[in-house]
Amino acid sequence: MTTSTALLVADLTGVAVFAASGASAAVAKRLDLFGVVFVGVVAALGGGIFRDLVIDEVPPLAFADWRYAATAAVTAVAVFWLHPQLARLRTTVLVLDAAGLALFTVTGTLKALDAHVPAVGACMIGMLTAIGGGLGRDLLTGEIPVVLRREIYAVAALAGSIVVALLSAYRHANALWLTAAATLVFVLRVVSLRRQWSAPVATLRPPRTGTRGPRD
Numbered sequence: 001m002t003t004s005t006a007l008l009v010a011d012l013t014g015v016a017v018f019a020a021s022g023a024s025a026a027v028a029k030r031l032d033l034f035g036v037v038f039v040g041v042v043a044a045l046g047g048g049i050f051r052d053l054v055i056d057e058v059p060p061l062a063f064a065d066w067r068y069a070a071t072a073a074v075t076a077v078a079v080f081w082l083h084p085q086l087a088r089l090r091t092t093v094l095v096l097d098a099a100g101l102a103l104f105t106v107t108g109t110l111k112a113l114d115a116h117v118p119a120v121g122a123c124m125i126g127m128l129t130a131i132g133g134g135l136g137r138d139l140l141t142g143e144i145p146v147v148l149r150r151e152i153y154a155v156a157a158l159a160g161s162i163v164v165a166l167l168s169a170y171r172h173a174n175a176l177w178l179t180a181a182a183t184l185v186f187v188l189r190v191v192s193l194r195r196q197w198s199a200p201v202a203t204l205r206p207p208r209t210g211t212r213g214p215r216d
Contacts, residue, residue, distance in 0.1 A: 006175055007107055012071050014103030019044035019072040021096035022137040023079035029141045033080055039140045040076025047132030051108050054125055055115040097134055102185035105130040105160040106178050119165045126161030127154055152192035160185035
């Protein structure tokens, strides 16, 4: 399997996984079939469209290659009809989202590097590619985006993109090592959810309500 074919397979797998994540979230919000498919497509293709526009690949693959939109739509429809068989829908959404985060981190960073974007910029593009779909999904379903909460989400994507950039710099960007990088992102995200790890937040002190008396 060539590198381009492997990237296509990983990209389409990420599309399917994020489409399932978006569709599952839409089903949980009781949206109709169109709403479920729309949210699934946005979740699946939003990050990739951003990536392609940033690296000046126009039109984005989501529009130029019918397989992307078809994969997202078919997956979303399948989730709509099969959701009664999906036990514990919230857990399903979180696991699928973690898998999509991992896959899009790797493919987004690699595509940026292939477009000759410097390593730091490629890491940022990889992270934003990974979180873009989830951001769109949460906004459309009326949730505070995961990336803005205290959860380890964007940090996991950034860590994975840094690993991919290092692998590419040292000529180790083969299927085995890239799979390991994706696994790192997935495990970091899932473990952080189970152990309730979070990024630090500012401590807010309540305003003082008392008043000082007159000085003697």
